[in-house]
Amino acid sequence: MALSFKVKAISRSRFLKNFLVSIIFFLSFFLIFFSKSEYFLVNKFKSISNNYLYPITSFFVAPVKVISYIQTELYEFRNLKFENNILKEEVIRLKKWQALAIHNNSENKVLKKLLNSTDSSLTLIKTASLISRNDFMFSKMININAGIKDGVLNDMAVVNYRGLVGRTIDTSIGNSRVLLLTDPNSSIAVKTISNSNYSLLQGSDDGIHLVSTFNKDEKLPRVGDLVITSGSAQVFPSNILVGKIVKVTKEIFYVLPFVDFKNIDYVQVVENK
Amino acid sequence: MFRQLLSSQIIIYHLILFLSFSLSVNYFVDLVFINYLSYVLFHLTLIYLVFYFLHFSIVPISFLYGIFFDIFLIDYISPHLICFLVFVFLFYYSKKYLLNFSAKTISYIMLGLTLLMFISEALLANIFFNYPINYQNLSWLLFTLLIVFFPSLFIFSKIDKL
Incomplete structure (x- = not known):
């Protein structure tokens, strides 16, 4: 259960608070209004956030990324034998297609030359x-x-x-x-x-x-x-x-x-x- | 004024806020429950901070987190920013009425508020930016919230006693 209620609000410098609240209201309105219209200042702000804040958040979540990577690797390792069999079958199928593709490609080149088309x-x-x-x-x-x-x-x-x-x-x-x-x-x-x-x-x-x-x-x-x-x-x-x-x-x-x-x-x- | 800001509990809460924010905005395809957990934890921690450690600094902090959540998760600014600021200001001006409630009632109010924030964020994203309300995501958030709510309150109360 939560602790009994106790608010430790500090009410000092009323002017500063009101000033800050006004600025926050103005900025919120500006950002909300111009975000949808893709105003260049908002876009710039987005780019800066992406450039500078993302690396910081990525640094802090690096251990989770490592865990995620290990999990993926383990999963792939478990399925290695099964995947190998599928790949063998696919190689056989692709070899047949490759022969056909090479044939079609050379035919295409000749036809493109005849039509004088661009690539x-x-x-x-x-x-x-x-x-x-x-x-x-x-x-x-x-x-x-x-x-x-x-x-x-x-x-x-x-x-x-x-x-x-x-x-x-x-x-x-x-x-x-x-x-x-x-x-x-x-x-x-x-x-x-x-x-x-x-x-x-x-x-x-x-x-x-x-x-x-x-x-x-x-x-x-x-x-x-x-x-x-x-x-x-x-x-x-x-x-x-x-x-x-x-x-x-x-x-x-x-x-x-x-x-x-x-x-x-x-x-x-x-x-x- | 700054003594309260620098107390060990507040620093821990802000660290939790930043870590859960970082985890929420980096999507892990194979560990998606971590994203849900951190998203829920962020909202819970913010609400707890506002309820028990209300300081004016929480207004600009909520403002910044609201903007960054919107930029990273939606690419347009509105839903999180509006929700966080409305919640903080509503609480700021109605705290004298909440003082009369018992600890148990406040816990349930916090639970309800967290859920209300999830729903209003989804609704605002739908109204402003045409993002459909994903009921599956909302159910996962509710499920995660119900699981982690009381354990988190327990941990928070331990942090308070530090």
């Missing part, structure tokens, strides 16, 4: 690694160790080997925050590969799937269709893999992203050529 539309800005994650309670964000000094700016596309991860927000000199696709406030213009249904996607309530918020011509795709970026919103380059449609209802459809957001180590910041 990949993406330019790699920087490959960065994950510093910390912020997708615990509300938003879905990660911090990466690439910033303005590496040429990373706000609203650049972030990908990994599986597909689209998100876009950069709050870039500072050495770090950037990435708003993941699964965040309810992220919006992506996409199209399906099979029949080019154009839609807008945003993070769903479960934090795992993406849900459509707008479908062009009210056409709905089918379950199993692959979804790629359409490039029409000018934020994400076109033709980056996003995910696979797993559920279609009367008005909306759900997409399971290809990227495993719980296991992100390295990402690449890219932009249109």
Whole structure:
């Protein structure tokens, strides 16, 4: 049970208190009002907090990070034999695909020469690694160790080997925050590969799937269709893999992203050529 | 004025606040219960500090923690800042009425306030920034709160006696 009640309030210097309360009220109002409108002073404040406070908090939670790392290692070690068998089977399957891919690649090169087309539309800005994650309670964000000094700016596309991860927000000199696709406030213009249904996607309530918020011509795709970026919103380059449609209802459809957001180590910041 | 600020108990409480804040804003995918635990502990410690060691310095401290929680967990400033400040000011101006309650009643008020803070933070994030209310997260927070509430009060009372 709690101790019996005793307030040790000190009431000295009334003027100073009132002055401080007024300043705090004014600052709160300023920050709340301008935070939503992304005013540059608030953005600067966010960048500074990210740059200086994060390393301090990371230092204090280092022992927990070590425990988490050991736990992951132990889990992987226990599953080593099982994983080895799966990998052996996968190697056999991939060898067959590799032969086919080499054949297709050489054919593609010849066809591109014939059509005089340009190559990949993406330019790699920087490959960065994950510093910390912020997708615990509300938003879905990660911090990466690439910033303005590496040429990373706000609203650049972030990908990994599986597909689209998100876009950069709050870039500072050495770090950037990435708003993941699964965040309810992220919006992506996409199209399906099979029949080019154009839609807008945003993070769903479960934090795992993406849900459509707008479908062009009210056409709905089918379950199993692959979804790629359409490039029409000018934020994400076109033709980056996003995910696979797993559920279609009367008005909306759900997409399971290809990227495993719980296991992100390295990402690449890219932009249109 | 500063003697109270520098007493050993207050320093310990502020260390707990900072550690639980650090743990809350760094997400551990494989040890998510640590995030829930630290998030609950932060709110509990702040409420306990306000109830038993009320000092004006708690206002700017709540202000700063509110801002940093919002920046790190939501990227927009509002829900935590509003909740912390409203709670601190409400208590500051209503403490004379709370003086009459017994220790047991105050414990239950603290439990209710912590829960109310979780719900209002989620509600504000939903209203201002379109973040859906995650009932699973709220249930985990409630579950963690019920488990750690009385043990934390016990530890806090031990710290008080230092």
